[in-house]
Amino acid sequence: MAKIIKHQFFFPHPTETVWEYLTNSELMAQWLMKNDFQPVVGHEFQFRTGPIAALNFDGIVYCKVLEIVPLETLSYSWNSGPGGGEITLESVVTWILQSNEKGTELFLEHRGFAKKENLDIYNGLLHGWVEKLQNIDKLLKAITHGHTNA
Numbered sequence: 001m002a003k004i005i006k007h008q009f010f011f012p013h014p015t016e017t018v019w020e021y022l023t024n025s026e027l028m029a030q031w032l033m034k035n036d037f038q039p040v041v042g043h044e045f046q047f048r049t050g051p052i053a054a055l056n057f058d059g060i061v062y063c064k065v066l067e068i069v070p071l072e073t074l075s076y077s078w079n080s081g082p083g084g085g086e087i088t089l090e091s092v093v094t095w096i097l098q099s100n101e102k103g104t105e106l107f108l109e110h111r112g113f114a115k116k117e118n119l120d121i122y123n124g125l126l127h128g129w130v131e132k133l134q135n136i137d138k139l140l141k142a143i144t145h146g147h148t149n150a
Contacts, residue, residue, distance in 0.1 A: 003122050005110040009133045012103040013140050019071050021136050022095050031135035033061070039074070041065050051083075055121045058083035072097055078110065080121070089118050108133070 011018050021027045023039040033047040043065045051059035057080050067075040075094040081087040091112030098105040108129055113122040 002112065002114040003119075004113070005108070005122070005126050005129060007108045007129055007133060009106045009108070009137070010103060011106060011137065011140060013144075015071050015097050015099040015104045017140065018097060018104045018106055018136070019074075021139070022074055022097075023068075027139075031139055032132055037063075037065075039065065039068055041068055045076075052124075055124055056082045056088055056117065057121060062087070066092065067094075071099075078112075088115070089113070089121055091118075106133070 021031065023037070025035055025037045028035055028037055033049045035045055035047045037043070037045045045063050045065070047061040047063065049059050051057060060080065060083075062079045063076045065074075065076045067073055073094065073096050075092060078089075078091045078093045079087045080089045089112070091110060094109045094111075096107040096109075098107070110125060110129065113119070
């Protein structure tokens with residue numbers, strides 16, 4: 001049975017601000033990974049980081065934008081493997097934003113961990129996504145308090 005990662009995170013910031021961190025390539029590089037993302041359905045892009053041999057991961061995530069509803073939904077494929085063009089994980093990341101009077105609720109769903117060989121990367125991402133969401137929070141707090149990392 002396929003495993004699904006689901007997280008919910010609250011940001012005391014407007015939806016437009018949170019959306020910017022999910023769709024601006026330079027901001028994404030600050031909290032997630034280097035990338036060539038563009039918020040255009042059908043755009044193929046990559047996230048790049050160091051390889052993790054224990055997870056059978058060469059450091060490149062191959063992605064394609066599947067859906068965009070501005071300020072509401074962003075979805076893209078998230079495929080990776082050991083290198084040489086071999087893909088062992090085929091998954092999809094979906095972000096859903098909900099605005100309220102106090103800020104923005106952000107929902108993350110990462111699905112597609114169907115193979116037994118994906119269990120280690122699933123476990124890594126289960127906790128890794130929490131750290132990445134906390135990175136967004138730290139960046140937003142730095143802006144709110146007048147500090148930047150630039």
